[in-house]
Amino acid sequence: MSKQEKKDQTQELIKETAKNLFFVQGKFNATTQEIADEAGVNRTLINYYFRSRDNLIQIIFDEAHRVEKQKSELIMNSDLPFKEKIANFIDGSLKTSLTYPYLETYIVSQINSGSCHKRDVEKHELEKLYEDIDKEMELGNIEKMAPIQFVMNMIALLVFPSAVRPLFLENMMISDKEFDLLIADRKDIILNMLFKN
Structure with missing residues (x-):
């Protein structure tokens, strides 16, 4: 060597x-x-x-973040139907939460200490996402709301449990293993909350 x-x-x-x-x-x-x-x-x-x-x-942190960003871009720029894209995005995010259980908590701690991270979404990507959400609302697949509310709901349902993991473990009196099982079960729960059909 x-x-x-x-x-x-x-x-x-x-x-x-x-x-x-x-x-x-x-x-x-x-x-x-x-x-x-x-x-x-x-x-x-x-x-x-x-x-x-x-x-x-x-x-x-930058390396972990770059990998996640590439995975998200791959999903969001694919030609899959909208619900499938969102399902894949949720799946990928939950897998990351299981691989790195404290990554979200770390990000929150960084934001709170003022070392906030630069924007990593392009304007045209966001506009395209909002257009897709609007279409789904018109089709009756999603509850009508401002598209940004849909995104906030999705991110909150995905990120919040992992971001406050230590708090949940303590207050819900569950083990790390039990918490991981709950996270693994969240994909369908989140999809059912975001989509009407």
Whole structure:
């Protein structure tokens, strides 16, 4: 194995470890030392490869975000019927919630700390989505409302449970496993709430 391959492998290992600590286990306060210990590497390597803990977190967050954005664009730009597109979008979002249970909580914490993320929807994409929603309302498939309300309903039904996961676990007195089962069951529930038929 070349020196470069070894370096790439170590960087990947550190990123995957940090991703697991943050977005899977919800340990947002994990220190550079804790990340290094979990990855089985020397702490100085993290600073050598990523300059700082915050920089590492930004990189793994940006990567996770980019993958999600590409998946969403693929769905929304497809030629599938509208309800099918929305069903696929919901499915993809719920799968992400199951893979990275604390990603939404992390995003909310970032927004609350003022490190809000830049807009990642193009104006023409949004206008096209609103047009599609309007058509579905005219056809009687969706309750009549401002299209933005439909989008807000969908995002709230999808994101809110995961964003407040720790609160639900505590107050509903359920385990992580039980919560994951609830999330996995949400696709049809959400579709039935959004569509009349």
